[in-house]
Amino acid sequence: MSAEAGPPAREASPPAGTLLTDRPELYEARFPDPGRLAGRWAEDCLRRHGAGPRVLDMGCGTGRDAAHLHTAGRRVTAADLSEPMLAYARTHHPGPEYIRADLHGYDVGTEAFDAVVCLDSALLYCHTNEQLDRFLSSCRRALSPGGLLVAEMRNGAYFLGRTDLLDAPVHAEFVRQGVVHRSVTTLTVDRTAQLLRRVRVWSAGDGAPPVEERSAWRLLFPQELRHFLTTHGFEVLELHDGPGPRTEPPWREGLPPGRTADADRLHVVARLARP
Numbered sequence: 001m002s003a004e005a006g007p008p009a010r011e012a013s014p015p016a017g018t019l020l021t022d023r024p025e026l027y028e029a030r031f032p033d034p035g036r037l038a039g040r041w042a043e044d045c046l047r048r049h050g051a052g053p054r055v056l057d058m059g060c061g062t063g064r065d066a067a068h069l070h071t072a073g074r075r076v077t078a079a080d081l082s083e084p085m086l087a088y089a090r091t092h093h094p095g096p097e098y099i100r101a102d103l104h105g106y107d108v109g110t111e112a113f114d115a116v117v118c119l120d121s122a123l124l125y126c127h128t129n130e131q132l133d134r135f136l137s138s139c140r141r142a143l144s145p146g147g148l149l150v151a152e153m154r155n156g157a158y159f160l161g162r163t164d165l166l167d168a169p170v171h172a173e174f175v176r177q178g179v180v181h182r183s184v185t186t187l188t189v190d191r192t193a194q195l196l197r198r199v200r201v202w203s204a205g206d207g208a209p210p211v212e213e214r215s216a217w218r219l220l221f222p223q224e225l226r227h228f229l230t231t232h233g234f235e236v237l238e239l240h241d242g243p244g245p246r247t248e249p250p251w252r253e254g255l256p257p258g259r260t261a262d263a264d265r266l267h268v269v270a271r272l273a274r275p
């Protein structure tokens with residue numbers, strides 16, 4: 001990380017460790033993306049809007065999307081707060097430069113990038129307005145004029161009048177190296193904090209004791225996101241609920257961006273205004 005004049009030096013907040021961020025191989029087994037749909041969707045957004053080659057992937061996780069963008073010819077820096085994720089990414093998805101940085105305020109140099117991408121709800125780990133402001137200020141500083149922000153996340157508006165994701169715990173299981181891993185996930189809405197809280201209990205068929213983890217995403221509404229972006233000097237080019245890498249049906253090459261923001265995923269492409 002560079003030491004240019006940016007936000008006051010802050011101690012990065014401790015990583016929100018979960019079983020999956022602490023064991024990235026399980027993350028990829030639980031959420032496989034063999035066709036690199038998320039990376040291809042991000043590359044499509046960058047290409048359609050004429051982004052230059054320098055890309056920063058914030059909240060890069062296992063690095064598979066960053067590595068896809070690298071393979072597509074981009075010069076990629078990828079950042080996460082989780083050391084296990086970064087170690088895994090360096091080994092399993094080489095190509096990008098991997099660094100530790102906090103979404104809640106980071107400093108990677110001025111005008112160092114043509115685009116920032118932030119996939120699979122990583123942006124929603126900014127829980128408070130202050131954290132969102134610091135994230136967008138950091139993006140603005142990192143981007144060259146005309147640079148893009150491409151993000152994909154849950155849609156807070158989906159939960160207005162719908163309870164299907166809240167009504168019952170979701171059971172999932174997958175097998176990795178002969179061990180069955182089971183999870184039971186319960187989502188609740190914390191209206192006061194405007195957070196979607198998640199409790200997930202993991203158990204594995206290898207005799208290890210069950211693990212309970214708690215995390216949360218900001219419930220961010222499309223018009224609220226638009227307001228944050230415009231306040232920080234971005235022009236919103238796309239803001240829609242799909243098709244995207246995690247929609248049903250999923251995005252595929254050639255499909256145009258949608259016009260509604262009603263379903264459970266939100267996709268945004270915004271351009272930093274030129275001075």
Ligand SMILES: C[S@@+](CC[C@H](N)C(=O)[O-])C[C@H]1O[C@@H](n2cnc3c(N)ncnc32)[C@H](O)[C@@H]1O
Pocket residue numbers: 015016021038058059060061062065079080081082085101102103104118119120121122125
């Ligand atoms: C759901 S994963 C998404 C990973 C990746 N973008 C993908 O689409 O596969 C969210 C990632 O955000 C990271 N994360 C959570 N809070 C963060 C923070 N404050 N700063 C940077 N990364 C953070 C986690 O470590 C995790 O790797």
